[in-house]
Amino acid sequence: MYVGVVWPVEGSTGKKYDVELTDEGFECNCHGFGFHGYCKHSKAVLKKVEQTTFDSFVRVLWVKESKEEERSLQHLGLGKKL
Numbered sequence: 001m002y003v004g005v006v007w008p009v010e011g012s013t014g015k016k017y018d019v020e021l022t023d024e025g026f027e028c029n030c031h032g033f034g035f036h037g038y039c040k041h042s043k044a045v046l047k048k049v050e051q052t053t054f055d056s057f058v059r060v061l062w063v064k065e066s067k068e069e070e071r072s073l074q075h076l077g078l079g080k081k082l
Helices: 031-036 040-075
Strands: 006-010 016-022 025-028
Touching (some): 006 040, 016 040
Antiparallel strands (some): 016 025
16 A cells, blocks of 8 residues: 655654665665664654554544444434434
């Protein structure tokens, strides 16, 4: 879903880096990523994407369940949500 998206990240020293999601995972153009294959910038973006995706997923489920509950209450003749 996010493949090809590039997140600009500011490092702890103020330098700007780009973290991109590829088919193989997150990649960063910092020296640490080039040396280790991972870095704190890519880990931070991964954490933010996971949290954002999870929050959105929960929000969608809540709305879906709320609408189903409202329909059930209307079906029982109880009107709108309690």
